[in-house]
Amino acid sequence: MDQIVSTTIPIPDKFSFKETLAFLDRGFDECLYFVSEGIVSKLLTFPDGDGILRVFQKENVLQIELQKEQVSDGDMEGVKALVSDWFDLNRNITPFYNLLTKHPILSHFVKDFYGSRLVGIPDxxxxxxxxxxxxxxxxxxxxxxxxxxxxxxxxxxxxxxxxxxxxxxxxxxxxxxxxxxxxxxxxxxxxxxxxxxxxxxxxxxxxxxxxxxxxxxxxxxxxxxxxxxxxxxxxxxxxxxxxxxxxxxxxxxxxxxxxxxxxxxxxxxxxxxxxxxxxxxxxxxxxxxxxxxxxxxx
DNA sequence: AGCCAGGATCATC
DNA sequence: GATGATCATGGC
CATH class of the missing domain: 1.10.340.30 (Hypothetical protein; domain 2)
Structure with a gap:
């Protein structure tokens, strides 16, 4: 029987999970994760077995869940780091927005995609x-x-x-x-x-x-x-x-x-x-x- | 039907 | 260091 262990990441300034989901779920036939009802889920491999990662927003935090046979503290630290990396959470993008805001042609990107982070491919x-x-x-x-x-x-x-x-x-x-x-x-x-x-x-x-x-x-x-x-x-x-x-x-x-x-x-x-x-x-x-x-x- | 896709390589000039 | 052919197939 699997365990489900949760942790949270605070929502950084100028981050929109909704924008992240919008990018992740652009209508392509993605096979490495699911996006449904505001939740991203993904299969991860660990040295001692597989686990399912789930990420969703809950009030002012990102809720991170890992479902796995045996979840260790190290697993949870790894998963938090993975999510931060994936959604580029550890970055202050204010300087970028300052540049955008004063741009004569592209300034509307600030409101068009407010809080949209560069979604990566950590591997x-x-x-x-x-x-x-x-x-x-x-x-x-x-x-x-x-x-x-x-x-x-x-x-x-x-x-x-x-x-x-x-x-x-x-x-x-x-x-x-x-x-x-x-x-x-x-x-x-x-x-x-x-x-x-x-x-x-x-x-x-x-x-x-x-x-x-x-x-x-x-x-x-x-x-x-x-x-x-x-x-x-x-x-x-x-x-x-x-x-x-x-x-x-x-x-x-x-x-x-x-x-x-x-x-x-x-x-x-x-x-x-x-x-x-x-x-x-x-x-x-x-x-x-x-x-x-x-x-x-x- | 025909041109274009979230290009790179190799040959040739 | 610039062009041009070639790759391969699906989307629109």
Missing amino acids: LYEAICWAIIGQQINLAFAYKVKRSLVEEYGERKVFGDRVYYTFPTPERLAQASRKKLRALKFSRQKIDYLIIISRIFANGEMSKAILRAFDSKKGKLTKLMEIKGIGIWTANYVLMKSMGEMSCITYGDAGLNKAVNRFFDTGSKPDNGKIDDIFKNFAGWESYLNFYLWRSLE
């Missing part, structure tokens, strides 16, 4: 794989490909009337069959990327700790881009979504270009110079502007 390996999957295909299709991959190679667990999955481990995907991956609608190129990256992670040659050892963003970008399949877009995406880097721009991003075209009188495809021009007013907060521009497409 670096998952973030990279997801970025690879999403390269050059529409998001609806990308989510379907991710689902098929997760259902084939991830861990599956039934809780109540729901089927939960975790993202596949690098060890597992490193040995995935190319033929199967082709059947899951991966291109040959992406199969190569996926397997190479999985081997690198399985061998311990890439990790958050390894990236953190580079103190500059440029160092981290370079390290990531040494890996086949990771270009400028993926590297920035990953640093933004998984490493808490605040000055990332997803150069070449189709959605970013669309949003920029909507608000600025740039030609059809804004080049990097044009993008830099727009982002230079948000030094240190480029990732957030990037995220808000994406959100403006919803």
